[in-house]
Amino acid sequence: MHAILISEPGGPEVLEWREVPDPRPEPGEVVIDVTAAGVNRADLLQRQGNYAPPRGASEIPGMECSGVVSEVGADVEGFSPGDEVCALLAGGGYAEKVAVPWEQVTRVPEGVTTVEAASLPEVACTVWSNVFMTARLRRGETLxxxxxxxxxxxxxxxxxKAFGAHVIATAGTAAKVARCRELGADEAINYREEDFAEKARADVVLDIIGAKYLRKNVSVLNTGGRLVVIGLQGGAKGELDLGALLAKRAAIHAAALRSRPVPEKGAIVRGVEQNVWPLVAAGAIRPVIHATVPMAQAGEAHRMLESGEHIGKVLLTR
Incomplete structure (x- = not known):
């Protein structure tokens, strides 16, 4: 098969489309003939040499994909060759084939194409596990x-919104603010023009920035609020006012998805199947796809993501 390899740490130009051995399914694994793969910021960090795959995971980038099951190993439950699926990966998505534990695989939800389904596993599992399983966002609360x-x-x-929350979103351009509102945000704040800490109050904050926003994120929490940090685009080390946290009886959670053991990922995937896919099938949630790029041109997709001009997901297609 062919796959994208990282020749050395660096810019998008180090992504190379090369021939590599086909994966074989170990016990408990299925092999997926990949139709499309999602591009995530973690892939950019891996390309730069700043985010190594977990031990034992493929060195090929790509943390989610969709496609068709082509082989099934021993001890696999519920999947057969020919099934249209999407999957959460520890790596290996930028390829024509990928082997993955069956627990991390789910059928393509009704109402979306196999290509569109590649945009869903990472975001669905990240949001479900952090906002609902960990922070326990409830109907009527503000996110x-x-x-x-x-x-x-x-x-x-x-x-x-589908679960009945009030949603506030931050974004950096007028077009992005408008798109957030179109998707259902009750309030959308252009962080380049306004200070979100002066306008927002929330029960749960989902944060991709990290240190740069730490103080402000704590300041906007309501009593009993929960801050969930899932990214460090604004740095890893910040000053925390424990007094403010105590006064609000608030909590801070920090979580990564890629490094979790297979049983934990499997539990998250099953939760998404039960609670999220029906909303996708009903049309309450739709994939938001900025662009599709041929997989052999993965460098162009990385440039697109690094520009910050995209809205939604960028996909690699076969």
Whole structure:
């Protein structure tokens, strides 16, 4: 098969389309003939040499894909060759084939194409596990989403609204602010023109920025609020006012998805199947796809993501 390899840490030009051995399914794994793969910021960090795959994972980038099951290993439950699926990966998505534990695989939800389905596993599992399983967002509460026009943000807005939350989103351009509102955000703040800390109050904050926003994120929390940090685009080290946290009886959670063990990922995927896919099938949540790029041109997709001009997901297609 062919796959994208990282020749050395660097810019998008180090992504090379090369011939590599086909994967074979180990016990508990299925092999998927990949139709499309999602591009995520973690892939950019891996390309730069700043985010190594978990031990034992493929060195090929790509943390989500969609396609058709072509082989099934021993001890696999519920999947057969020919099934149209999408999957959460520890790596290996930028390829013609990928082997993945069956627990991390789910059938393509009704109402979306196989290509569109590649945009869903990472964002759905990230939002479901962090906003609902960890922070336990409830109907009538307020969710503040940073990066509302990102892949994570566009999905979080829709899912939170479907569960009856009030949603505030931040974004950096007028077009992105408008798109957040179109997706259901009750309020959308252009962070380049306004200070979100002066306008927003929230029960749950979903944050991709990290240190740069830490103080402000704590300041906007309501009593009993929960801050969930899933990205560090604004730095990893910040000063925390524990007194403010205590006064609000608030909590801070920090979580990564890629490094979790297979049983934990499997539980998240099953939760998404049960609670999120029916909303996709009903049309309450729709994939937001900025562009599709041929997989062999993965460098162009990385440039697109790095520009920050995209709204929603960028996909690689076969």
């Amino acid at each position: 503040l989403v940073h990066g509302g026009a990102s892949g994570i943000g566009t999905f979080a807005i829709q899912l939170a």
